[in-house]
Amino acid sequence: MPEDVLFEFERPMGRTEIADYLRTVADRLEAGDELAMEGGGESVSLSPPATPTFEVKAERETSSKGGPGELSVEFELEWDEREDGKEGDEGGLSIE
Template identity: 45%
Template sequence: MADETLFESERRRSRTDIAAVFRSLATALENDGPVTLEDGPESVQVDPPESPLFEIEVERESGEMSLELELEWGENESSTAASTVAGNDDAVHSLGRFEIFRDRASEWRWRLVHRNGNIIATSGEGYTSKQNALKGMRSVMKNAPDAEVVSK
């Protein structure tokens, strides 16, 4: 079968923007969830296996330096290989990401972070397990997609 590029993004970005992409990838990998990559209206979602091949390469070529990070796995190793490829108006495009993390008291929490780095929402409470924090986060995602806004 011929090679097929499912998603590609190449443009100059600030170090802060690059760090935000890495944080999003790290969060998805830590949470055993799918990884979503997006650039404007284009996006792809993949689900790497528990232990993909991880390659780091630093090159100097013709006066230019490059740092390449690569995860590689067979399609049969993935829970859902290349499960979503979007680039049309029907695609759901999020400007935020959920993060699961441990707080200073070693309790699990979630937060919703805009891609500019601002925290939009938090769990408000710590959970004793990562699984319970994920359950609380998913409950918000499921139960409040069209929540009513009430002024008091």
Template identity: 40%
Template sequence: MPEEILFKTEERVPRTEIADALRDAADQIESGDVTLVGDAEERTATVPERPRFEIELERLTDSETGEQRYELEYEIRWSK
């Protein structure tokens, strides 16, 4: 299935700002409509009553440098 990215933003911010953003996202998800706002774009999505929810913590190792990094992902999925 081809992937089409409808919205993406990424930046370094303090943990407190991430926590604030996640609390705001939780309120929007609970209401059913999520509005994503970036520098030059805005996208709204309606989250169904029972979507699939996945939490994943990964440790990744750079094959050249051996440097390790972690990724913590919260993912909500649904089909139309």
């Protein structure tokens, strides 16, 4: 399925600032509020359903020149635009 990027923002920032953004997202999700994002001249508002799919991914990208690679952790919420989320439990997640 083709991908249409609605919003993208990337810049280096400190751990505390990142934690503040993640905390805001967590608070808005818990309250059932929409997520409004604005940055770099772009903006988008999304309303996640009560049970979106949550994906956590840790990756290592290796350098093509044999040097050090890049590590990343990605958090993603995903849902079908036509549905209000899906019920189900395919196993648990622990983040420590």
